[in-house]
Amino acid sequence: MSAGPDGPEDRLRRFATIWSRAVFPVTSTSSTRPEFEEQLLPLARRLSEALRARTFDADAGKAVGAALVAAHCTDPEALSRSLDCVDAYLVLYCGTDGDQEDQRARSARLQHAMAAGFAQALRERTLAEQEAISAAALKAQGVVAQALHATEARFRAVFEGAAIGIGIADLEGNILQVNGALLRMFGVSEQAVRSRNVKEWTHPEDAPQTWKLYDELVRGEREHYHVEKAFYRPDGTVLWTNLTVSLLRDADGDPQYQLALMEDTTERRLLNLRLRYEATHDALTGLPNRTFFFERLEKALGAGEGQRFGLCYLDLDGFKTVNDSLGHAAGDRLLVEVADRLQSCATAPGEMVARLGGDEFVALTTGSDTEREVDDLAARIMNALIAPISVDGRELTVRGSIGIVEGPAGERSPAEVLRSADITMYRAKSAGGNRFELADPEADARAITRHGLTTALPAALDRGEFFIEYQPLVHLGDGSVRGAEALVRWLHPQHGVLGPDRFIPLAEHTGLIVPLGRWVLEQSVRQAREWRERHDGAGPLRINVNLSPCQLNHPGLVQDTVDILERAGVAPDALCLEVTESALIGADDDLLKPLRRLAEMGVDIALDDFGTGYSNLANLRRLPVSVLKLDRSFTQSMQQFPADPVDLKIVEGIVSLAHSLSLAVTVEGVETGAQAEQLRILGCDTAQGWYYARPGPPERLHELALVDATG
């Protein structure tokens, strides 16, 4: 054999080339064709040798067939093409010059062996690969199963350890599984729960939609719902829950189970109920409060056609006096008793009583016949108040003024209704109290609402709608004018001149009293200087200015007063500040400190309305007071003749006590000469009242003082 151009080796190579060209297109190998040819070359050599071997060796053919499979010629077409190639070219390129027929027969046998070897190898490879892939699938499934197991264990732990109750039931409602938290909530054993059906868990307080939602869910029409739901525990107590029920579907989306998550809200609910009660009820009387009343009123006013409402707005007459004279505790007890009586007046369905605040109550009646009912209701209330109320062993007569509003639903807002009732109540009050009045749109329009005044107050100060009148203070000994009390008035653009009783409480309430009070003080002090300048000879004229409780508490009081006096160049002793007795009841040193400082500077402090309140005589010692102003109630009885000897004794006692404490005594409300004489005899120092002069412009005082000086 030689490797020459047409030598055996070259011929073998050419055979391999032909073979590789035929088979390469149907192989799966990633080799290039030349590389593939290199793989076939040894196979070609083996076939060539087998062709020429002395004896036939089937194994050579089988090995070549198997090698084809190993070279990734697994496509049957690869075998077919290989056999074609061997059949056509093996003898031609690798044969000898010997018997051609024999060589062709040998070639055919080699092809049979190749086919057998190929089939055998392919079968083994296929089986091996099938086994390998099955093993891989099994292993992967094992991994997944393990993962699932771990996941399941984790979910199990979550299920069991969850603080919220979890339960799973089938779509018929049979309970399949519940967790520990749920058992603890219900206070039952797992057995007791698992034999039950969720549909048995009804409760009278179930919201109407609860079971409708449930039905929708188990029918697969709803994915989940959330309700507040009550359950009975086996011991009969009630469990309140926040319940969320979800539908669980299988992989195909078909409903399978229902999952309930529940949170125990029993405690929270109780707390909520209590908070709600507290938010809607008056702590003192237990009656519904303003909030609750407005809710109800709003509902009543929003009711359908044919529905009406009737409202009684009650304000007690003279309650402030009770509070001031007997103390707040007594006032509170009175209110509680009134509340109880009112409640017994409104017991029919659709009726309610509420306390709006202070001594203001409302009674509401609703329905279609409130025109008649509301009159009855007002009458019942008036009747209920007739019997005196016993507080601390005293029999107190309580009277009230009622404003009634009645009308069809759907026309007015709650605020409008209440305003109308308020106005009407005031009408009843100004007509003397102890009566009820029916709302009248025209009267409403005329009436001055507290609301309207309150909102107009700030602008009124800016616009200079206030002015001051002065009422002389006369010395009882010689009848000379010693000073005057400054009394603020409001010239309201619509309502004319309003007295302080109409707006001072409102100004107190809104805090406007501080700037207003400062303005009054400024004006009055300036007036005092003017008087001093104008009639030097008539002796010093003092100016009395009222201080409201709110001003007393204002931190700028002392500084403001000092500034005003200095600016006007007026000595402190020309000023007397009047403070009501009730404002100083229970006053501690902090409150008294500013008054003390003013008193030390020389400002006189007068205790106003003395005798109407607590009149704690012992307390007088510690107050920085230099003047007592006796309330007009003491002087009223002296208008008659002869005067009530007891009243005389009381006044005499007070005067004697005041003088022994170095306090001057001023009396108010002197209307007759007899009164004035009587009071002079009793030792009072100064007096004011219509007998001398009504409050008037500053010029009037000037004239009076001048009369004194000349007369």
Next chain:
Amino acid sequence: MERPAWAPRSIDISVPSVSRIYDYYLGGSHNFEVDREAARKAMEFMPGLPKIMQANRAFMRRAVRFAIDEGITQFLDIGSGIPTFGNVHEVAQSASPGAHVVYVDHDPVAVAHSQAVLEGTDGADVVAADLRKPQDILTSSQVERLIDLNRPVALLLVAILHFVEDEDDPYAAVAELRDALAPGSMLVLTHASYEGIPLPEERAKGTVDVYRDIRNPLIMRSREGIARFFEGYDMVEPGLVPMPLWRPDTAPEDEDPYAFSGFAGVGRTA
């Protein structure tokens, strides 16, 4: 075996798998009847599918050798499927015995099979992870053990990106991998496309439908869309081309027309 984080809820071998179908195209028997059924259906529309797979394998072989020639000895083959023959580690390690290869696949059966095949092989391992979560791959113990991220890596994304839908943002995943690999790293990529298939598009679409039906949609992208994966890479000559035209060993004229379906390319970061 450590539990893979992505473990599916179950393995259902009654559902065809793209890696077993691929094996069938390559004449392997690592497949089940469901896989073969799907493969036969796909081949009804595109009888030359196996030729495309072979061209992929041949390209990958050339690209791995190219990477070795360029001095890269670390390979990250994502979407490695079921290794039948001519795998990256065989090609790489025959050219550079110390080369390291990490295979990545999200098909648990493919991973299990790879583990069996790689048993006792040094320098090669397989990670069960998903291309869509590059961090799972990069932080795997196998990558930590075999790949030095401070040195260049050849990232192989051969015949995988066309199985990632746009809503899963394959571009972001590829960019994240690019940023995680050292400068000088390579991206070796092939991608299916209607461009180059020797059939009318309507007919080729039949094959796409088969993949859609087995819930492994085949996303055919344009050359332009495929080129976007190489953002941040410098293209290696001859750029993004049909597979037989990328640095061929033999005359491309000899190749089956189907081998020209889709595109192949190699990019390298600076």
